[in-house]
Amino acid sequence: MTSTQIADVPINRQRLLERFLRYVRVGTSADPTSNTYPSSPEQADLNRILRDELLAMSVTDAHQDENALTWGTIPATNGGGTPTVAVVAHVDTSPDAPGDNVMPQVIESYEGGDIELPSGKMITVATARELEDLVGTTLITTDGTTLLGGDDKAGVAIIMELALTLIENPHLSHGPVKLMFTCDEEIGHGTDKIDLQKLDATVAYTLDSGGEGVLDVETFSADAATVHFTGYNIHPAIAKDRLVNALRGAADFVAALPRDTCTPETTEDREGFIHPHRISGGNGEATVDLILRSFETPQLTEYAKIVRDTADKVVEKTPGLSVDVTIRQQYRNLREGLDKLPESVELAEQAFANLGRECKKTIVRGGTDGSRLTEKGLPTPNLSSGQHNIHSVTEFACLDEMEHAVEHLIELLRLWGEVRS
Missing domain, CATH: 3.30.70.360 (Alpha-Beta Plaits)
Known part of the structure; x- marks a missing residue:
């Protein structure tokens, strides 16, 4: 395995789990019938919570703008002169299933087989084949009456835990890191209010894909x-x-x-x-x-x-x-913009390789905030966030995959920190 900087920086799993559980309990369903932005006031509420948590971490420029988006910056530790990397996740959840009163259920050391939820609903191996590879991991489900919101609160939790891990470990080498939490991605408006000049990044990554080791390089x-x-x-x-x-x-x-x-x-x-x-x-x-x-x-x-x-x-x-x-x-297809900055994909692949982990370059039969950001001129591949069975009351997330996503970002930021602007 290529040398990395994360060997002596264990990710705080319990804190990551508690963070995720805290976020999913805030119902933030997007409302496709609304004429407001964000389409539901609870999205602004969650982004306000994120702002306050960032300020408590000493992210001094953390703020919520007039459109309810939350921003923050982790300053460079490598002396500067390297590209700024933005990490992005959306706080809204799909309106396709109930999103209020989420009751998360934590399954430690999943033993395999079908999972019966308190409501009687089943998460079956037949319909979620990835469960076969998750034996021994920690899974989070709901009680079967609502979705979980791992799409994309898993991504939100990963980015927030990344921020605190970087702050707690100033020896980790990286350039400037911009944090961005958007609204209404699920109804096609996730990037409507993002000011790219204000973000001022060379490359961005959305944390909004399923499973682990996924690098989405094309969308519809x-x-x-x-x-x-x-x-x-x-x-x-x-x-x-x-x-x-x-x-x-x-x-x-x-x-x-x-x-x-x-x-x-x-x-x-x-x-x-x-x-x-x-x-x-x-x-x-x-x-x-x-x-x-x-x-x-x-x-x-x-x-x-x-x-x-x-x-x-x-x-x-x-x-x-x-x-x-x-x-x-x-x-528009993510591929059309990523071709203009090949490093956006190459360094993400290299970070997986350095960690000794498989990288699955995939196409998405859908779109992400990254599709729109790339179209606007900011190359933005999409990365795994440990979410599964999204938009469903049988949705679940994997804590181990979320932890690995934080590690991958740390290594990816190190690699970008070696690129001269």
């Missing part, structure tokens, strides 16, 4: 589509030859989209899809919301054409029905 490119049908509503008792049912048009549109290919249910690996995920409205007006995903950005144009053409054909068959199609860019 993503657009959203809204298809709005307008008909003519009238009382059904007098509707003959007068009612134009927009809801029926929306249903016909969804039914006419590709079914055997190009859907989340039929694709995997590098295959993209068109996904209608919400339909709303009534007879007079109805809306279908869709997401378009592909690892090859030009394919999104093809998907948008399918959406438009399908909507137009529905309108042609329904006299009196009209449609408006809006396509919105969301984020």
